[in-house]
Amino acid sequence: MTMSPIEAELLRNSLASICDEMYIALMKSSYSTNIKERKDHSTALFDADGRVVVQGESMPLHLASMLGLVEVVLEKYGKEGLKEGDMFLSNDPYVGRGSHLPDVAIAAPIFKDGELVMFACNIAHHADIGGMSPGSMAGGMTEIFQEGLRIPPIRLFDAGEFKRDVMDLILLNVRVPEERIGDYNAQIASNKLGLRRCDALIERWGKDRIAEGCDAIIGAVAKRTRAAISDLEDGVYTFEDVVDDDGLSRKNIKICVKITVAGDKIEFNFDGTEPQVEGNNNVTMAGLQASCLYCLKVLLDPDCPQNHGMLDPVTINAPLGSIVNAAFPAASAARAQTGQRIVDVVLGALAPAYPDKVVAAGNGANTSAAFFGQGANGKFYVYLETLGGGAGARSYKDGSDGVQVHMTNTSNLPIEALETEYPLIIERYELVEDSGGAGKHRGGLGIRRDYRPIGHSTTFSGQGERFVNQPWGLFGGGPASTGRFAIIDDNGTTTRLANKPSTHKISPEAVISVITAGGGGFGVPGERSISDLERDHESGKFSDEFLTEHYKQWRNYSAHAKTGT
């Protein structure tokens, strides 16, 4: 018997409510800034076959990590190998189908009368997972072994018994273990909460109805994804773009996409993309899937619930061993940088098919700044944050200034919280004038943020993208300005750093200044209205020089204004 559309909606609503509750509980009780402030975590419920049925509000990059997680557990142990009270832990991009090591996933099978019915899972980005560098995200590492502790899918609970030995091993390998244990506790509690809620739900609906309902809910998403793809005009769409560098030897690394839309099916083919790199900005299959699914969702159906059904009409092919489908043992901590570029090429390719929906290239990065040091009070700290920048302009309005784009939407840490917790000062946090691309609708402005250590020297590591290659405009819109890392000494000298600098000492007599890229413009600049240009000027977001250089209507207008005619 299949489930009616009314019952399926009621069940979906109940499952989504459980997922949201798990999500909030995890966020509010965790310690890692990545989770508690930046919401770099996700929760999901799976059916007995390991398919995602509902996923809570989540980071786009976790979309696919979730898809692979339970599949791997089932492949390794088989349904018959799972016991009530088990919980599995994993983080490895290769054997665990994750996307980078700091994302630790925990999955709990849910049983009813001895039969496997569902799984509750969550993923959280830990502030440290060990490895060569504090924060486990810095550049300069060339293989995954250097990036941190690799955890294959293993039991953290065995039939209800907590495997303390496993946790002891993990904690010994990570920095600031007393905080990390808090994060693991929060993740375990979130799953236990999911288990309790699902128990009650299964009790009410019965396990067979739950199974039917999961089928119906996944089927519904497959159906709406196919319907959305049918709306796209059939054809072949191509685009290419580059990643600035890998922080070591390679520069301008090309990513190519050929998208084929045929009826209600879509194929992404990344043939021609350059091989994986020595640096840590490789993307594994999970990250590639996530980036493509993100594009489909934002373009075709932003309200579509996320589950396994999304994959149904989608085929993704990429050369194994390329930067978008890296093979063991490529390093992948900074996979978000390249994920952003995958989004750029997919949106760029589909621009002719969807001119009203696409946006010009945004800051295209997950610009990160990591600090490690020992404050004047003797305490060690590790602190990592990511910065947004300009968003690309849209067909009918300007791009947003200073926001996170696409694969990331992490919020900043309040300066007052940061300065209370760490021996650092933020001396500037502002928009970068003239950084958005010109156009009928202009791109958004990038961000500048300056940091100074107090009473000690700090060790800085960073990840920058769109620091060399400008974010492009669309349909005649101009490109945005690029970003950079620089050390500005109190004596006035400015030294630009590499785009992916590792372990730079910054003294208290200097600031490290981070600037991120802006967003590209949309439409030819000549069509921008005078009133919009006046606003650009009055707000101080664009200088007279910039406006004069890019807009001929401004030249005429300001010449008249000056002569008073």
Place this chain on the structure above:
Amino acid sequence: MYIGVDVGGTFTDIAVNLGDGSNLILHKLPSTPDAPELAIIEGLENILKAHSLNAAEIVRLAHGTTVGTNAIIQRKCGKVALVTSVGFRDLLELARQTRPTVYDMHSDHPEPLVSRDLRVEVPQRRLADGTEHVPLDESAVARAAKRFANEKVDCVVVCFLHSYAFPDDENRAAEILRKLLPDATTVLTSSSVYPEFREYERFSTAVLNAALITVVGSYLDRLSHSTADLGISSEIKISQSSGGLMSVRMAKEFPVRASLSGPAAGVQGALHRALTAGVENIITLDVGGTSADVALLEHGMPKEVSARDLAGYPVRIPSLDVNAVGAGGGSIAWIDRDGLLKVGPHSAGAVPGPVCYNLGGTEATVTDANVMLGRLNGKALLSGRMPINRDLSVEAITELARNLGVTPEEAAFGIIQIACATMVKAIRSISVERGYAPSDFSLFVYGGAGALHAVDVARELGIPRIIVPPSPGILCAEGAMNAPLSIEFVSTILCALSADEIATFHKARTELETRVQNWFSSEQVPQSQQRTVWSVGARYFGQNYELTLPIDASASDRHLLSDIEVAFHRAHEKNYGFSAESEPIQLVNLSVKALGELERPDLPLLPKTPVPEPIELRDTLFSSIERHSTPVYLRETLVAGQELVGPAIVEQLDTTVIIFPGDKGAIDDWGNITINVERSIQ
């Protein structure tokens, strides 16, 4: 004579309690959004005239207003300028550097209320411990003042980092600005509006307050003059987002505190009704045309939150924790792209309204489902004022059912179930998800469509009892009339929960006590009416979110420390499913709520009249297959002590109450209907 006034977007409601035990006088008239005081004055005049009352006998006029909220939504507010430290003029615009929704590239946060050219930077910077990193440049502040005078700004806000703990620089800059700017320009500081850490939220709250000062101020002046002209000599009290009242003087200084007061006044009304009837644990469910608002009250105390949103801007003011979802009588049923049935959040509103209104609506709504099932009157609503065409409802739902592949009855029942599921989810998030069992509470329902859906919602959550007040449509006005004066003060302390750092706590407590005493005297609250409730925000060191715990501020240090420790571990376990007894605890803030109880008239009792007969028997569906010939009663004829055995329907002007087969309803002395929900979840 006590009067409560609630000004909503469509109607202005007035409730009058003469204080002599007679029935409340209720009056509803269309709002006048451009000058809300006009409808108030007209309504008051009507009442005074119709009942031959003397304006001079009005003891209190309490008023909930959405003037501020509307001004922000329409951006018809004052011209605001901002002074901040060098490097931070864009802080208001960068906000938390996130986009509103992850998967929508087209939605943006609203533009800041202060335009960028009016955000002026001056050299100044203090660090987290108060160290002066850059001294305040007073001459730069003076230059800014000159500019603002030329620009004719209405209000200037001074926003410096770490001012929640070190407000001196903000105060000094404000002093300079006040001296140099005309008297008509208000100058305020972020720390005076809400001295909590997290700069963006503090600045945003201060800016919202500044933007409202002129518009709310002039509204309150106009209202005060018109009521004085009417012969009303008592002072007007204004509802706050926390449910309490404040003086007009306070409201003019802190208009942002009134911004989310509408739902809060309703909760206050529910609280007063429930406590009078002897019930102190309730979950409120207020269902209107577009949305459902829910709140939880434990031991007669509503839960509060400080983090809210006003038209997309974060605002940190003490507010009742009211959770709103898009499910109401007008919510539209539709089939999503995936073929599943959805209800809301779009609403047919009052115009065109549900299909059965026959005003041009074509999409089936929750009201249409209720009409089709016979739960709502199929001939007319609003005591006959709104004619209903049931056939149109049936037609629209039959069409929907065909597309879903189910029977029309199943579709109608499904619409109601899905709307109720949304309400259930809203209630779960303020009860189950915070560690409360709904079965320990009564469901207090109001708003036009609350009582229609109460049983479905209660049964789903295991709530054993439902209370429907006598006039569910006017509870906000009633609530304003019966609220106490209140204010909250908070101090960020960020210290360890240990004997070594308890001095920080005491210092903050002493300061807060002084502020509370000053407030009591400025609001002229007599000693016997004064009450204070203290609480701390606590977390484990390293966490970001604090849990609020009530405390006995007068306890000895030893007790205080151990009480907080025990309570915190317990609350953490309750909220998040674990506690870490060995981990150190950090106190984030100390806050105090001061209450000034006002003289309150008793709620009138039902008059003694004969037990009524039903006015008709109606064919009603209680599930897609369970059909009963159901007696329908008129609410105003019910008498105290009367019992209604389900199935039964009670109709009145502003709502319809459904009592399901197997359930029992009882009328109490004050006219509340209490329904005991007998049948368990299917």
